Amino acid sequence: MRIAITGTTGRVGRALADHFSAAGHEVIELPRSVCDLAEPGCAAVLEDLDFEVLLNPAGLTSLEQCEDQPGLAQQVNATAPGELAKICRKRGKKLLHFSTDYVFDGVAPGLRREEDPPSPLSVYGRTKEQGERAVVAEGGTVMRVSWVFGPEKPAFPDQILAKALRGEELSAIADKFSLPAYTPDIAAWTEGLLKADMPGGIFHGCNSGPVTSWHGIALEITEFLHKRTGQPQAEVRKLSLAEMPAFRAVRPRHTAMATDKLETVLGKAPRDWREAVRQHLEACLLSR
Ligand SMILES: NC(=O)C1=CN([C@@H]2O[C@H](COP(=O)(O)OP(=O)(O)OC[C@H]3O[C@@H](n4cnc5c(N)ncnc54)[C@H](OP(=O)(O)O)[C@@H]3O)[C@@H](O)[C@H]2O)C=CC1
Numbered sequence: 001m002r003i004a005i006t007g008t009t010g011r012v013g014r015a016l017a018d019h020f021s022a023a024g025h026e027v028i029e030l031p032r033s034v035c036d037l038a039e040p041g042c043a044a045v046l047e048d049l050d051f052e053v054l055l056n057p058a059g060l061t062s063l064e065q066c067e068d069q070p071g072l073a074q075q076v077n078a079t080a081p082g083e084l085a086k087i088c089r090k091r092g093k094k095l096l097h098f099s100t101d102y103v104f105d106g107v108a109p110g111l112r113r114e115e116d117p118p119s120p121l122s123v124y125g126r127t128k129e130q131g132e133r134a135v136v137a138e139g140g141t142v143m144r145v146s147w148v149f150g151p152e153k154p155a156f157p158d159q160i161l162a163k164a165l166r167g168e169e170l171s172a173i174a175d176k177f178s179l180p181a182y183t184p185d186i187a188a189w190t191e192g193l194l195k196a197d198m199p200g201g202i203f204h205g206c207n208s209g210p211v212t213s214w215h216g217i218a219l220e221i222t223e224f225l226h227k228r229t230g231q232p233q234a235e236v237r238k239l240s241l242a243e244m245p246a247f248r249a250v251r252p253r254h255t256a257m258a259t260d261k262l263e264t265v266l267g268k269a270p271r272d273w274r275e276a277v278r279q280h281l282e283a284c285l286l287s288r
């Protein structure tokens with residue numbers, strides 16, 4: 001299959017490109033230099049392109065940058081995905097677009113379902129929600145992911161691992177809750193949706209297991225290191241969201257997502273995030 005992929009310099013796009021290349025598909029990479037979503041009309045690149053499915057993980061992912069440049073966030077996260085979706089529909093091509101748990105306000109604890117009404121708190125969340133609505137209106141499929149980590153680019157777990165290995169003091173936010181999503185697993189779920197012919201609508205994609213905080217993920221990492229090295233388990237100081245002055249954008253507190261809808265397509269539940277974190281850490285230690 002000929003699979004076009006945006007955002008291949010990013011975490012999810014790189015994982016998708018590597019996964020589908022390894023699976024024997026022809027991957028057409030559409031990085032910013034080929035398709036700059038900040039440019040109105042950028043989707044025209046699809047008009048003459050020979051592809052069967054478009055995967056669109058590209059996005060303006062810094063919440064603070066979105067607050068500072070709302071016009072750019074609107075163009076990249078909302079307008080451009082809508083334009084890509086229109087051309088995909090017109091040309092009879094399948095589209096999977098990536099969105100976020102931050103479309104929810106996260107006020108109440110518990111698992112968010114696809115049919116729960118979004119109520120974003122930030123420019124990032126609002127523009128991502130508009131983008132997903134535009135895609136679904138054109139018959140496209142959306143996968144909302146959360147707290148993404150993987151080998152392609154360092155994320156929060158990598159920062160904790162690096163600090164722990166250097167013996168530095170550790171701290172992590174303990175009053176914000178979700179479920180992480182591991183990039184190789186995101187790629188496998190994407191393949192599942194592709195095999196189901198991209199059914200349209202919204203799907204939640206994250207690993208399973210107990211809902212956690214960033215502090216909970218950090219503890220999983222220090223416990224892993226303790227078992228792996230025999231060193232005493234490092235302490236992780238608990239932080240609150242309010243202690244993060246760098247977080248100028250408002251972040252939702254409870255955004256763990258239920259994945260039953262994806263499970264129906266895949267025929268199995270996503271694996272536990274703790275297993276995915278351990279696999280990631282093993283790979284990080286081996287590559288050092
Ligand atoms: N990371 C996370 O924790 C989460 C991510 N998501 C969503 O998942 C998707 C993938 O995220 P992730 O891979 O982690 O993000 P990254 O920040 O790692 O990558 C973003 C990608 O988008 C590209 N991009 C940004 N602006 C433009 C532009 N104007 N034109 C073309 N490409 C552009 C970047 O290209 P360049 O390298 O040139 O800047 C990069 O390839 C996003 O849509 C995000 O909203 C959802 C929940 C959590």
Ligand SMILES: Cc1cn([C@H]2C[C@H](O)[C@@H](COP(=O)(O)OP(=O)(O)O[C@H]3O[C@@H](C)C(=O)[C@@H](O)[C@H]3O)O2)c(=O)[nH]c1=O
Nearest residue numbers: 061063100101102145146147148156171172173214251
């Ligand atoms: C969690 C955490 C982060 N940080 C730092 C690391 C990083 O530089 C910065 C932002 O962290 P994160 O990127 O993990 O947090 P955030 O920007 O909230 O991440 C979000 O990204 C967008 C794209 C999404 O859609 C969300 O699901 C979520 O993954 O804050 C800490 O210093 N301490 C912490 O405990």
